[in-house]
Amino acid sequence: MKVDKLHIRSRFKNLNNISIDFDKDNLMTVIVGRNGSGKSNVLEALVAIFRNLDLGETPPFSYHLVYRLGQEPQEGHDNNYWQEITIDADPIRGTLAKQYDVTVIDLLESSPLDPQSKGKQVSFSKLKRDKEGNAPYLPKYVFAYYSGPSDRLERYFRKHRTDFYRHLLKDKLDLKGDIRPLFYAKPHHSQFVLLAFFLSDENSPQRAFLREHLGIEGLDSIHFVMRQPGWAKQKGELFWGARGVVRRFLDDLIKHTLSPVKVTRQEDSSLTGSNIHNEFFHLFLPNVDALLNFSKNLSDDELFKMLESTLLSEIISEVSIRVKVKSSKDPLTFRELSEGEQQLLTVLGLLKFTGGKDSLFLLDEPDTHLNPSWAAKYLKFLHEFVPNHKTSHLLMVTHHPLAIAELQKQQVQVMWRDDKHQVHSREPDENPRGMGINLILRSDMFGLKTTLDDDTNQKLLVRK
Structure with a gap:
């Protein structure tokens, strides 16, 4: 999937x-x-666009979008087929079918796009995801x-998370292949990534990174704290009536845990201060061998x-992982x-596993908490x-000049705003690669007049 161009015609927030002209020929485009x-x-605009396309809903605003999907090489051709x-x-055109005008052009990687080609028209009913989960004209994820x-x-x-959850409860998922077409990563996923990395070979890129x-x-060691979910109908049952892949996961997990303990304790405190009690199940994997045997x-x-x-x-209330580190x-x-x-x-787990x-x-801004190195x-x-x-x-927003130091322009x-607060976007004047951090900061990409502190700069101006 390569995003090429996006023109937002009607207002979306301050846009x-x-x-915006994205770089379809490389893995990533970075916005500063x-x-x-x-x-x-x-x-956010791209998320809103693809969400509504996937669900077959009215466009969130008026736009013109061009993107490419890669296919396997066609018979008789060595190059990728796109x-x-x-x-x-445009949401004001009338019926849903009229709100979307969709054109598809087939092309080979080695053949330039014919500017005269009009392509084929595709109805919106074929664009959105069908009941079997197919959407051949949308990004897979x-x-x-x-x-x-x-x-x-x-x-x-x-909506996608809720639908996935419903299929999960009905045991309609194959975790060897199924994942939500729209997936949002949250901080708790980092612990799941860490555990999954330990299943890989000692010499794998994942373990080398760790x-x-x-x-x-x-x-x-790993300490799982499971809780009785709000939907539980079989209270007192081992895993509260969990079914499907979740039940199979829990039944396998408990076989490898050390002294599982179920307790009832206060879970939370409401706004009125009244106590809320719930049932919890503590499952402890004592070492990496227990994890490997379980998995x-x-x-x-x-x-x-x-x-x-x-x-x-x-069902998961908490996961507490203890790791062996060089520094302690x-x-x-x-x-x-x-x-x-x-x-x-x-972030790396999001890329690797999904x-x-x-x-x-x-x-x-995935690099918010990272040091310069x-x-x-x-x-x-x-x-x-x-x-x-x-x-x-991969489209990334950053404020960090070091993050773009190796990129071509x-x-x-x-992106910037003019005197009338109109937002614009363009390619920078020069390649960040080879400029060095000082010149990047003073270029049109970040717009600093000087990298000196204000007090020193004022003194230099006075001396001039």
């Missing part, structure tokens, strides 16, 4: 009559600009991550999906890792963990 310039709104999809959408506390992106994913960049040498029939991505599914079923003779809990370490693990062919990754390596980390560069696209979009 109105703005065109000052606060309030609309960077995050671009990612479909270029153009969607012209849209994944998003936002480092801030706001739910500005998460709310767009709730050792070299997080200083994690091994797994000490011997699972791949790393299947373990990740099973943990996430159990969380969605409202005693094991540390996962929560003792820095915010930056946890954040990085969440990515694949025709995936769109939308990352909003990691920020400079951040795009390299992303390159290593995206499963399919050829047919995946066509991989960057600079």
Whole structure:
């Protein structure tokens, strides 16, 4: 999946009559600009667009979007086969079918697009996802991550999460392949990523990353706290009547735990101060061998999906992981890792376990808590963990100049507001690669007149 061009015609937040030209020839496009310039709104607009397309709903605003989907090479051809999809959408056109004008052009990687080609028209009924989960003209997956506390992106994913949960309860999911077409990563996913990484070989990129960049040498123990969910009808039953893949997961897990304990205790305190009691089940895996024995029939991505599914079923209350680290003779809990370490693990796991062919990754300031050393390596980390560069696209918003230091200018979009508060977007004047941090900060990408502190700069101006 490669996003090519997006023209937002009617207002979406502070975006109105703005065109963004993404780099369809590389894995990633990075958006920079000052606060309030609309960077995050671009990612949110794309989420809103693909959500409504997937669900067959009215377009959220008027827009013109061009993107490509990669296909397997056609018979008699060695090059990848692409479909270029153009969607012209406007919510004021009348019926839903008239609100969307969809054109599809078939092309080979080696053949330039014929500007005279009009392509074929596709009805909106064939564009949206059908009851069997098929959507041949949409990206296979849209994944998003936002480092801030706001739910500005998460709310767009709730319908897909709810539908996934319903299928989960009805045992209609195959975790060897199924995942939500729209997936929003949250902080708790970082612990699931960590456990899944320990299923991989000692020499795998995942384990090497844990050792070299997080200083994690091994797994000490895992403490699962399960809770009676609100939907439980069989109170007193071992896992409260859980069914399907979640039940199979829990039944396998308890076989490898050490002295499971079920207790009733206060869960929370309401706004009125009254106590809420619930039943909890403590399951303890004493070492990495217990995890490996429990997961011997699972791949790393299947373990990740099973943990996430159990969380969605409202049964997981807490996961406490202790790891062996280079910096301490005693094991540390996962929560003792820095915010930056946890954040990085969440994003890389999102790419590794939920990515694949025709995936769109939308990352909003994922490098917020990273030090300069990691920020400079951040795009390299992303390159290593995206499963399919050829047919995946990663769009990222950042304020960190080091994050773009190795990019060509066509991989960057600079956003700004003019004197009338109109938002604009364009490619920078020069390639960030080779400029160095000082020149990047003083370029049109960040717009600093000087990198000196204000007091020193004022003194130099006076001397002049």
